[in-house]
Amino acid sequence: MKAKEIRKVACIGAGTIGSSWAAYFLVKGLNVTIQDVNGELIGNSEKRILGFLKSMAEKGIIPMESIASLQNNLTSTTSIAEAVKDVDFIQESTLEKYEIKKGVIEEIDSSARNDIVLSSSSSGLLASKLQEYSRYPGRLVVGHPFNPPHIIPLVEIIKGNADEDAVQCAYDFYKEIGKVPIIINKEVPGHVANRIQAALWRESIDLVMNGVCSVKDVDAAVAFGPGLRWALMGPNMIFNLGGGPGGIEAFFGQFKPAFESWWKDMATWNEFPEGSKEALKEGLKEEMGDRDMQEIAEWRDDKLINLLKILKYV
Numbered sequence: 541m542k543a544k545e546i547r548k549v550a551c552i553g554a555g556t557i558g559s560s561w562a563a564y565f566l567v568k569g570l571n572v573t574i575q576d577v578n579g580e581l582i583g584n585s586e587k588r589i590l591g592f593l594k595s596m597a598e599k600g601i602i603p604m605e606s607i608a609s610l611q612n613n614l615t616s617t618t619s620i621a622e623a624v625k626d627v628d629f630i631q632e633s634t635l636e637k638y639e640i641k642k643g644v645i646e647e648i649d650s651s652a653r654n655d656i657v658l659s660s661s662s663s664g665l666l667a668s669k670l671q672e673y674s675r676y677p678g679r680l681v682v683g684h685p686f687n688p689p690h691i692i693p694l695v696e697i698i699k700g701n702a703d704e705d706a707v708q709c710a711y712d713f714y715k716e717i718g719k720v721p722i723i724i725n726k727e728v729p730g731h732v733a734n735r736i737q738a739a740l741w742r743e744s745i746d747l748v749m750n751g752v753c754s755v756k757d758v759d760a761a762v763a764f765g766p767g768l769r770w771a772l773m774g775p776n777m778i779f780n781l782g783g784g785p786g787g788i789e790a791f792f793g794q795f796k797p798a799f800e801s802w803w804k805d806m807a808t809w810n811e812f813p814e815g816s817k818e819a820l821k822e823g824l825k826e827e828m829g830d831r832d833m834q835e836i837a838e839w840r841d842d843k844l845i846n847l848l849k850i851l852k853y854v
């Protein structure tokens with residue numbers, strides 16, 4: 541299957557992630573079938589998808605008038621067999637449990653064409669283990685999105701033991717529809733982006749627990765400093781530029797001892813320190829001030845869309 545030939549997509553499991561994927565696929569002009577275990581969950585998903593489409597229209601990403609025609613490209617079913625029959629790509633987003641995904645993969649295998657990619661949204665399950673459940677392990681990849689997939693561009697493609705053709709097809713397809721796919725050659729717990737987030741979070745918590753600064757100020761240090769650059773490029777390119785005309789070579793020359801001394805002093809724990817949750821709760825109260833969660837989330841989403849517009853990702 542060539543990525544350019546993909547017209548019909550099945551979203552198996554239509555919860556938070558499946559519904560968001562479905563809205564994104566619709567916006568990209570694809571025919572989408574959502575599947576979930578009962579009519580009520582499907583109804584909820586249809587409402588969520590409509591909500592996502594409306595919010596994208598309100599933010600000027602799609603015309604408001606296009607919503608009805610996009611909805612016409614959406615079908616739903618409680619049957620996996622029916623959902624995957626004749627589709628060109630499958631995005632699986634059922635519950636994050638091996639035993640559930642096993643049953644789902646087996647059902648998909650008995651009804652879907654075997655020349656198409658089955659991509660699992662799994663945040664933490666091993667691709668190689670999911671592949672063991674499949675009659676066609678070579679066509680299964682993990683295509684891990686960031687929530688919400690109808691907005692955030694990154695998709696981590698974890699190969700496990702997938703065929704190169706399937707990996708390439710998933711990569712080309714996600715790219716074709718405007719995502720930023722990355723390929724993870726070797727499976728590791730947490731894939732790549734979540735590991736990086738976890739490393740940063742550990743140090744942030746440690747700074748708070750050691751009394752170095754407040755929760756509010758740690759967050760400010762990230763959001764108003766390096767975080768602004770991270771929206772544009774990753775740490776390697778940032779430090780390449782940081783070295784001036786000499787690039788990363790010059791950066792190593794100047795900063796290697798400093799980074800090594802910081803690393804020696806940094807947190808290495810792998811269990812949350814006693815009292816850390818309480819400290820974060822207290823600090824977050826101060827950071828939130830008189831704003832409530834909804835207000836902060838709406839502010840975040842609004843600014844995020846504006847940023848993605850500037851970067852031309854929506």
Ligand SMILES: NC(=O)c1ccc[n+]([C@@H]2O[C@H](COP(=O)([O-])OP(=O)(O)OC[C@H]3O[C@@H](n4cnc5c(N)ncnc54)[C@H](O)[C@@H]3O)[C@@H](O)[C@H]2O)c1
Nearest residue numbers: 553554555556557558576633634635636661662663685687
């Ligand atoms: N929530 C996130 O932030 C996030 C981010 C990236 C990836 N993911 C991954 O996406 C997947 C789904 O997560 P979610 O947050 O949408 O969960 P969710 O609970 O919101 O949705 C899962 C859906 O799967 C359905 N389901 C359960 N068993 C099923 C079956 N046998 N057949 C079909 N559907 C079935 C459930 O009814 C539910 O609607 C997980 O693998 C998760 O790791 C989640």
